Amino acid sequence: MSGATLGHGLESLTLFSDPVDLLAYRRDCSVVAPGEPELVARPRDVDEVATVIARAGRERVPLYVRGGGSMYAGGVNPHAGGIVLDMAGMDRILELDLARGIVVVEPGVRFGALLEALAPHGQTVGIVPLTGPTATVGGAVSAHALGSGSPRHQSMGDCVAGLEVLLADGTRLRTGSAACAGAGFFQRYCIGPDLTGIFLGADASFGVVTAVALWLVPLPAVRDTLTLGFAGASAAGEFVTAVQGRELTRNVWYAAGYEGATVHARMMQAEPATDRATLPGFCVCFDLGGDGDAVAADRTRLLELAGDHGGAEYAPFDAVYFRRLRYDESYWYSFAGYFSRSRCAILMSSLPSDRLADFVATVDTQRAQWSDFLWGAAVVVCRRGLHGGVLVFYDERREWDTITTAVDGAAEALVAAGCVPYKSGKQWAAQVRDMHAYSSVLERLKSALDPAGMLAPGNLGLGDPGRGARPGG
Amino acid sequence: MSRTLTLPAWLDERFGADLYHCASCNYCVDAVWPERGLHHVCATLEHHSPAPGYSGRGFIDTARALLEGVALDADSVAERVFTCTTCGNCETSCPIGLRPAAIGGALREVLLAADVLPAPVRATRGRIVERGGATEAVAGPWHAPAAAPGDSLAIFAGCAARADGGPATPLARWLEAAGFTLAWQDDGARCCGAPLAELGAAREAGAWRDGLLHDGAAPRVVLGYECLNHLRAGGHADVRSLPAWLDDGLAGGTLALVLRDDVAVPRVRLIESCQLKPRPQRAAGDDERRARDLLARLGVIDDAGAYPNPHALCCGAAGGMPAVAPHSASRMAAARLAGDADALAVTLDARCAAHLARSGTREVTDFASFLARYTRLTRVATAA
Numbered sequence: 001m002s003g004a005t006l007g008h009g010l011e012s013l014t015l016f017s018d019p020v021d022l023l024a025y026r027r028d029c030s031v032v033a034p035g036e037p038e039l040v041a042r043p044r045d046v047d048e049v050a051t052v053i054a055r056a057g058r059e060r061v062p063l064y065v066r067g068g069g070s071m072y073a074g075g076v077n078p079h080a081g082g083i084v085l086d087m088a089g090m091d092r093i094l095e096l097d098l099a100r101g102i103v104v105v106e107p108g109v110r111f112g113a114l115l116e117a118l119a120p121h122g123q124t125v126g127i128v129p130l131t132g133p134t135a136t137v138g139g140a141v142s143a144h145a146l147g148s149g150s151p152r153h154q155s156m157g158d159c160v161a162g163l164e165v166l167l168a169d170g171t172r173l174r175t176g177s178a179a180c181a182g183a184g185f186f187q188r189y190c191i192g193p194d195l196t197g198i199f200l201g202a203d204a205s206f207g208v209v210t211a212v213a214l215w216l217v218p219l220p221a222v223r224d225t226l227t228l229g230f231a232g233a234s235a236a237g238e239f240v241t242a243v244q245g246r247e248l249t250r251n252v253w254y255a256a257g258y259e260g261a262t263v264h265a266r267m268m269q270a271e272p273a274t275d276r277a278t279l280p281g282f283c284v285c286f287d288l289g290g291d292g293d294a295v296a297a298d299r300t301r302l303l304e305l306a307g308d309h310g311g312a313e314y315a316p317f318d319a320v321y322f323r324r325l326r327y328d329e330s331y332w333y334s335f336a337g338y339f340s341r342s343r344c345a346i347l348m349s350s351l352p353s354d355r356l357a358d359f360v361a362t363v364d365t366q367r368a369q370w371s372d373f374l375w376g377a378a379v380v381v382c383r384r385g386l387h388g389g390v391l392v393f394y395d396e397r398r399e400w401d402t403i404t405t406a407v408d409g410a411a412e413a414l415v416a417a418g419c420v421p422y423k424s425g426k427q428w429a430a431q432v433r434d435m436h437a438y439s440s441v442l443e444r445l446k447s448a449l450d451p452a453g454m455l456a457p458g459n460l461g462l463g464d465p466g467r468g469a470r471p472g473g
Numbered sequence: 474m475s476r477t478l479t480l481p482a483w484l485d486e487r488f489g490a491d492l493y494h495c496a497s498c499n500y501c502v503d504a505v506w507p508e509r510g511l512h513h514v515c516a517t518l519e520h521h522s523p524a525p526g527y528s529g530r531g532f533i534d535t536a537r538a539l540l541e542g543v544a545l546d547a548d549s550v551a552e553r554v555f556t557c558t559t560c561g562n563c564e565t566s567c568p569i570g571l572r573p574a575a576i577g578g579a580l581r582e583v584l585l586a587a588d589v590l591p592a593p594v595r596a597t598r599g600r601i602v603e604r605g606g607a608t609e610a611v612a613g614p615w616h617a618p619a620a621a622p623g624d625s626l627a628i629f630a631g632c633a634a635r636a637d638g639g640p641a642t643p644l645a646r647w648l649e650a651a652g653f654t655l656a657w658q659d660d661g662a663r664c665c666g667a668p669l670a671e672l673g674a675a676r677e678a679g680a681w682r683d684g685l686l687h688d689g690a691a692p693r694v695v696l697g698y699e700c701l702n703h704l705r706a707g708g709h710a711d712v713r714s715l716p717a718w719l720d721d722g723l724a725g726g727t728l729a730l731v732l733r734d735d736v737a738v739p740r741v742r743l744i745e746s747c748q749l750k751p752r753p754q755r756a757a758g759d760d761e762r763r764a765r766d767l768l769a770r771l772g773v774i775d776d777a778g779a780y781p782n783p784h785a786l787c788c789g790a791a792g793g794m795p796a797v798a799p800h801s802a803s804r805m806a807a808a809r810l811a812g813d814a815d816a817l818a819v820t821l822d823a824r825c826a827a828h829l830a831r832s833g834t835r836e837v838t839d840f841a842s843f844l845a846r847y848t849r850l851t852r853v854a855t856a857a
Contacts, residue, residue, distance in 0.1 A: 016524045020549045023534035024525035029497050042523060069499055088503065089523060112505030119507075133506035134499045342493040397493045 001061065003039035006083060010055060013048050014089065016040040025066065025076075025084045026469070031345040031394075031403050032074025032426050033468020035081065037064070042086040046210045049085065049166055053208065056083050057168065062457050062466070065204035067107060067139020070131040072346040073425025075143050075203035079458045080466030085208065087138050093117050094211060100186045101216045102161055107138020107209050123216045126153030126253075130325070137212050143424055144201035149382035151249030151286075153217075157200035161185050164211035165199050168450040173207070175199075185213035198445065203424045203459040205442075206449045220253070220289030225323045226299055228306040229280025229314030233259060236282040237356030239309040243302065244353060244384055251290035251298045254326065255381035258283045259360050261367075262376045263317055270320035280314050282360075284381070285322040341374060341393035345407050347427065349388050349419035353381075359388045362417040363410075366390070370406040372399065387422055390414070396471060429461035478547040478587060480539045484579050491571045492537040501529030501563035501573050509784070514562050516787040517794075520808060521801035526553040529563025529573025536576050547589045554580045555594050558805070559671060559792035560747035565783055574752075581673025597796040598672050606664030607824075608636040627656045629704075629712070631697025632664055633824035640696060640823050640841035644715075647845035651728075652852050667703035672793055682707045694718050696841060698748035698760075698822045699791070715841055716764040716821065719850075723767070729851045730844075732771055738847045741774045742816035744809055744837075745785035746825045764821055764840055771848070776813075785809075788820075790828035806832035819843050 003017030016022065017039050026034035038061070041052045056063040062082030069076055078084055090106035091113065097103070098121060105114060111125075111132035118124055129135045129145045139145075141163070145156035153159055162176030162185040173179075175196040177187040188196055199207055230236040236257055243249065258266075260281040267274050286302060288295045303313060351359050360377050367375040376391040390410055394403040411431060415421065421428035421435075433439050439461060446453070446462045457463035485492075502525055503518065504511050513519055517527045525531045526549070535550055554577055563573040584590060590598070601607055626648065630641040645655055666681030682703060695701040695712045704712045722728030732738050743765060751758040761781035769777040789795065789805030806829045810818055818837040820826050826839035844850070 014523065016526075018524070018526065018546070018549050019543075020531070020535055020545055020553055021524040021526040023538055024502070024528075024530055027497065069497065110503070110505045112507065112511070116505065116507045116512075131498065133504040133509075133511060134502070342490075343496055395493070397489075 001038060001059065003037075006039040006055070006059060006061065007041075010041065010051065013051065014042040014044070016042070016086075024069075025078070025086070027471060028069050028071045028074060028076050028425075029346075030072045030074045030077075030425070030427060031343075031392075031400075031407050032077050033079070033404070034471050035064075035078035035466065036469055037078040037084045038081055040084045040086050042089040044089050046090075046164070046166065046172070049090075049208055049210055050170055050172075052083060052085055053166055053168065054170060056454055057452065060452065060454070063204075063208075063454055064456050065138075065142065065208050067136030067142065068110065068131065068134045069139070070129075070135050071139065071143045071423075071425060072348065073143065073203075073423035073427040075425030075456070075459050076139075077426065077468065078466075079426070079468050080464055088136060090138075090210070091136075095184075096121070097184075098123070098216070100184070102185050102213050103216055104185055104211055104213045105137050106211060107136060107142075109137050111135050111137065111140070118216065119219065122219050124219050125214045126150060126159040126217050127156050129156075137214065138209050141200055141212055142209055143203050144422070149380045149387050151244070151252035151255050151381050151383055153253070154383045157197065159214055160196060160200060161188055161213040161215050163196050163199055163209055163213070165207035166210055167207045168452065168454055172210075176213070178213070201424045204456040205424075205459045205462055206445060206455065208455070220251075220291075220295075222292045222295050223253075223287065223289045224295055224299065225285065225287050225318055225326060226302060227283055227285040227314050227318035227322050228302070228311045229263075229317070230282045230284065230306070230309065230311040232281035233257075233357040233360040235309045235311065236284050237354055239306055239311055240284060240356065240381055240386070241353040242305055242309070244381075246305070248298060248301055248305065249381075249383055251288050251294050252286050252381075253289045254287040256285050256322070257356065257379040257381065257386075258285070258317075258321075259363070259377040262378060265376075266321045267317060271316065274316070280311075280317075283314055283317050283322075284311070285318065287322075287326045342396045343394060345392040345394065345403055347390040347392070347407055347410055347414070348423040349390075349411075349414045350422040351379075351386050351388050351419045353384075353386050355418050356386065358417050359386075359414070359419060362413050362419075363390055366406070366410045366413060369409070370402075373403065373406060388414070388419060400470060424460055426458050426461075426465070429458065429465065432461040475549075476547040476589060477544045478539055478550055478583065478589065480536065480583060484536065484576075484583065485540055488536065488572065488576050488579060489540075491573075491576060492533055492540065494569065495530065495533045495537075495571060496569070497530070498568065499530060500566045500568055502531075504566055510782040511566055511784045513786060514566050514784065516558055516560060516562075516789060516805045516808075517556055517801070519786065520789070520804040521556060521798055524553075527556055529567070529577070532557075532563075532573050532577040532580060533571070536580060547584070547587065548591075550580065551584045551589045551594075552591055554584060555591050555672075555793060556797050556801075557792050558747065558787040558789060558794045560787035561750050561752050562747075562784055562786070564752060565750060578673065578675075582675055585673040591797060593796045594672060594793055597793060598669065598674065601664070601668050601672075606635075607632040607668035626653045627693040629665070629695045629700065631695065631700035631823070632668065633699075633822070633827055634696040634839075634841070636823075636827065638827065638830075640839050640845065643845035644696070644841045647848075647850060651850040665700045665703055667697070667699040670703055670706075671699065671791065678703065679707060696823060698746060699824065702748060714760050714821075716760045716767065719844075720763040720767055727853050729853050730767070730771070730848050731851075732773070733847055733849050736847060738773055739817040740815065741768055741819050741843070742776065742813050743768070743774060743780045744788065744818050744820040744825065744829065745781045746820050746822035747785075747787045747791055748822050748825075749781070750783055760821060768819075773847075788825050788829050790822075790825045795828060802828065803832050807834050810834050810837065817843075 666678030789802035
């Protein structure tokens, strides 16, 4: 069915069906194959979302949901065609309740706009994706946000107090305390299980998120960064495990670890005269925030603990990379121009902290096998465990076919090494299907909530995966 | 029947790296990051249509698709590419330095060569060619030839400054009152070609520029910023803007500037002009700062810290927007003028000022007119 035909009767909505406009809706930032949507609807409110859901249901066409489109797992890629819901037009902050410590937003609110609104009240939210200026709150909770975990706040989903979701049959569900009419959002749990969690990281497989309640957090009085160098990933992994075990994370808003190759590349680019022999084999970096005395005390304790594992402060990497990453948010994208290749594939998984060395060794194996690409390994430290990011730089013009094969191979290797699929979308679909009991429950949830398989088919390995296309042409 | 478009090899050679380095981050579509002055990126998306085909990313996606052989309707491409203010926010916000605005400009060149132009663009181009400039020039004392040898100041006004209500005439009187003898680099109504360049006619615009300066007498002070950028892009490195000339004179002690005491001087709110944003080959990268500091020294602005924002949304004056989408251009102007209604809105570029004034929401003037109306300039005698 053509986009123009699909749009009949929806003229009061903002619709795009011109192929020139549809180009931008084919993919996210990932190496997951692009899709080919027939129609894009950009709703302004929840009623318009309901109208589009109803239309997709009547016409039996797939419906994909998109926020900022800055994810790395293909969740917004419309492999089965159909309609894309562009939620970026729903960008109102619905409620700011300082007494309850809750902000309720429409899904299209960008983190930059949210932080701007909260700052005058001395408030912020626990986790902000590194793509914050463009990432939407709805996209972040629907896709479980780019592995942007936090030692203090754990994961994106842990910052969510509740959701409003439209189901495939039009049911408007509010989760947590807001499930009770008139109660509003203040508790993640209502009676029984955590229904909020079903929709976090589901990439719209079970419903369309139309409002998100986030817990507010006071802005820290002081921020500081600290970078520690270690001989290698084994020592760094032991150190991180010790940090988490001692709860030295209460003032750490973000922490990340970088393998030696990444440290080497960044340092030699910024400071070519650096003596290579002095470079650490692994760096663990902290972004601390809190009151001044507490931050200073934790900084001292982290340095002492690092010393117990053969580590020491390595300020040069903090200056040339980590501090810029944390204080200049668009610096996240410096990786794309930093290497000579054209784009970067990112594969996110989770792993226990004591498996850090195995994770790095797995990436080393892939690096040796696919030496045409440039590989990097980094981890995000959570309160418990790590999110492991594998970065693969490639030339999209020449290497599209091989990069997808390489990344799929890396995903298999990571699971074999004990890592866990983390990102939703389509990147890990094959591995999710191999988790038989887990996958079976997901399928039953899907059957119950979206029996026609209309919502985001292919995500989480559920439903008809459709077929992807090549980027560009 | 729809027409399709084939891109020439030069576009791939010039921009191929940009097309394949785009990480689809969407900074050029919409981004909000207050610390960086980013509060949405694209005036066209905000006030005309949110369809991404109008965005910088849209231009990248379109060019790449066309290069890879995707059949896109040429008229659809043209409608989107020409409904761009060419403000360059998509480039200044790109975290890896890609050039979506330049790609949009290249697409305009290709569409012009293929004779695929939206009707308003075709009409606008026709008017520019027919009358020799973007606006009807107004005759006046300011474009009389220099009265005396040994000219002390050579000026090129530009179309917007010469238009009815533009700053050329009051500025001339202001300068002459200070004792300057003016030599207007102008044959009465000659255009440097900048408006044609905006519409994608780079070669034709270059010929106009070269024809204007055939005698080698490069104008020294240029009032219009689109003119200044166009002249600089053509290699005329010696042209200067009015704020730069004035600021240098004040700093060097050869000029003195005071507020007039016979008129009530309003508080000023400065409005950024896209033509002054830092982009390659642009001369006026720090003019807004210099003008802000100058007005702050005069004590007429109290929001100096907020200006200039390098990512301020376009007022809709540039790129052909007023002709292609006049209602959207008006909405852009009204949005730029919202707030602080008690202050006089001042912008450095005469074209922006004229466009903003047409929105009718408040009084607007340009920097040169403000100086002429509210200040007194004197030349300071220096020891030889």
